[in-house]
Amino acid sequence: MGKDVIIACDFASKEATLNFLDKFTDVKPFVKIGMELFYAEGPEIVREIKARGHKIFLDLKLHDIPNTVKKSMAVLSHLDVDMTNLHAAGTITMMQGALEGLTRPDGTRPLLIAVTQLTSTDQERMENDLLIKEPIDKVVMHYANNAKIAGLDGVVCSPLEAGKVHDTCGKNFLTVTPGVRFADGDVGDQKRVMTPEQAKKIGSDYIVVGRPITAAEDPIAAYKRCVAEFVD
Ligand code: C5P
Numbered sequence: 001m002g003k004d005v006i007i008a009c010d011f012a013s014k015e016a017t018l019n020f021l022d023k024f025t026d027v028k029p030f031v032k033i034g035m036e037l038f039y040a041e042g043p044e045i046v047r048e049i050k051a052r053g054h055k056i057f058l059d060l061k062l063h064d065i066p067n068t069v070k071k072s073m074a075v076l077s078h079l080d081v082d083m084t085n086l087h088a089a090g091t092i093t094m095m096q097g098a099l100e101g102l103t104r105p106d107g108t109r110p111l112l113i114a115v116t117q118l119t120s121t122d123q124e125r126m127e128n129d130l131l132i133k134e135p136i137d138k139v140v141m142h143y144a145n146n147a148k149i150a151g152l153d154g155v156v157c158s159p160l161e162a163g164k165v166h167d168t169c170g171k172n173f174l175t176v177t178p179g180v181r182f183a184d185g186d187v188g189d190q191k192r193v194m195t196p197e198q199a200k201k202i203g204s205d206y207i208v209v210g211r212p213i214t215a216a217e218d219p220i221a222a223y224k225r226c227v228a229e230f231v232d
Contacts, residue, residue, distance in 0.1 A: 002231075003200070003205055003206065003230060003231050004030050004055075004206050004231065005029065005030065005196070005206075005207055005209060005223065005226045005227050005230055005231065006029075006030045006031065006032050006176070006206050006207065006208045006209070007029050007030070007031050007032065007209060007210070007213050007214065008031075008032045008034070008178070008208050008209065008210030009021075009031045009032060009033055009034075009214070010034060010036065010037075010210050010211075010214065011037060011214075012036060012037070012040060013037075013040060013041070014037075014040075014041045014044075014045050014048070017037060017045065017049070018048070020219065021049065021052065021054070023219055023220055024219075024220060024223070027220075027223070027224075028052065028053040028054050028055075029054065030054065030055040030056075030057065030082070030206075031049060031054050031055070031056055031057070032056075032057040032058075033045065033046060033049070033056060033057070033058055034059045034060075035059070035060055035061075038058065038060060043079055046058060046079045046080075046081060047079065050079075050081075055082040055083075056081045056082055056083070057081070057082065057084070057085075057176075057206075057208075058076060058079070058081040058083070058084045058085075058110075059084075059085055060076070060084065060085070061085055061086060061087055061115050062084075062085070062086040062090070062098065063086060063087035063089065063090045064090070064094075065094070066090075066091075066096070066097035066098075067097065069086060069090065069094050069097050069101065070097035070098060070100055070101035071101060072101065073086075073097075073098045073099075073100075073101030073102040073112075074101040074102070076110070077101065077103070077104055077109060077110060081110050082110055082111065083110055083111040083113060083176075084102070084111075084112060084113070085112070085113040085115055085156060086114060086115070087114070087115050088114040088143035088144070088146055088147050088155070091146075092146050092149055092150045095112075095114065095146070095147060095150035095151075095152055096150045098112060099112055099150065099151050099152065111153045111154070111174065112152045112153055113153060113154050113155060113156055113174065113176050114143065114144070114146075114147035114152050114154075114155045114156070115155070116140040116143040116144055116147075116155055116156070116157065117136060117139055117140055117143065119158065119179075119191075119192075121136075122136070123135070123136045126139065137161075137164075140157065140161060141164065141168045143155075144157070144165050144173070145168060145169060147169075148169045148170070148173055153173070153174050154169075154173050154174025154175055154176060154205065155169075155173075155174075155175065155176070156176045156177070156178070156208075157176070157177060158177060158178075158179050158192055159175075159177040159179060159194040159198065159202055159204050159207070160192055160194065160202075161175075162175035162177055162199070162202050162203050162204045162205075163202050166203050171203070174205040175203065175204050175206075176204075176205065176206045176207075176208060177194075177199055177204040177207055177208065178190075178207075178208040178209075178210075179192055179193050179194065180193065180194060180195070180196055180199055180207045180208070180209045180212065181193040181194070181195065181212055182195060182196075182212055182222075183195050185212050186211075186212075188211055195229065196209075196225075196229035196230035197229040197230070200229065200230045204230075207226065207230055209226055212226070213226065
């Protein structure tokens, strides 16, 4: 499983997304498509970006009853995405259903990654709103382990948690990590960040990078810098 840089294409429309991707002529980066773009443009945006030769992480974070998730994952699998995700909070049974739905008749399937606790959920919100009283680190590792038990490929986590996830779930269990910034770049609204080089050292398998590339004056140079620091 090769390390790679995934560009978060957090654009509101197909036009803005394709304008951005048009800049990439000699390389075809792995891209992440989230809910905003998918709900605005529908599955056609996935087919179009795929037809241009990009790998796609479809970040829709499914969470529903196992049967519904299984059937929805079968639809996403037909779309030929390379990676997709769900909430580990949906239970091991839901995650197993998702894997079944994703698996194509020939046995191949997209990578399936779990979200543990969203980084927008802190200890206080988890205790008061969700009535989960354990320390958040323990909850994150427990959910990661549930994802592993269900047969998933890895989790989305902070680069700061990637080492511990590998210690808990094994080094082949993938860590997909947002919250990446260049040493000399803007942090923006991300709180706990790492450079691509640090993420590499700590053992992230994929970094998800949005604004440091999409808002750069020269997105190609910024993407290549990420690859040089993280992959090469
Ligand atoms: O622009 P930036 O590099 O901050 O984008 C990071 C991407 O990763 C966004 O699409 C964001 O929604 C996503 N993400 C995140 N933190 C998480 C999970 C996903 O920043 N815990």
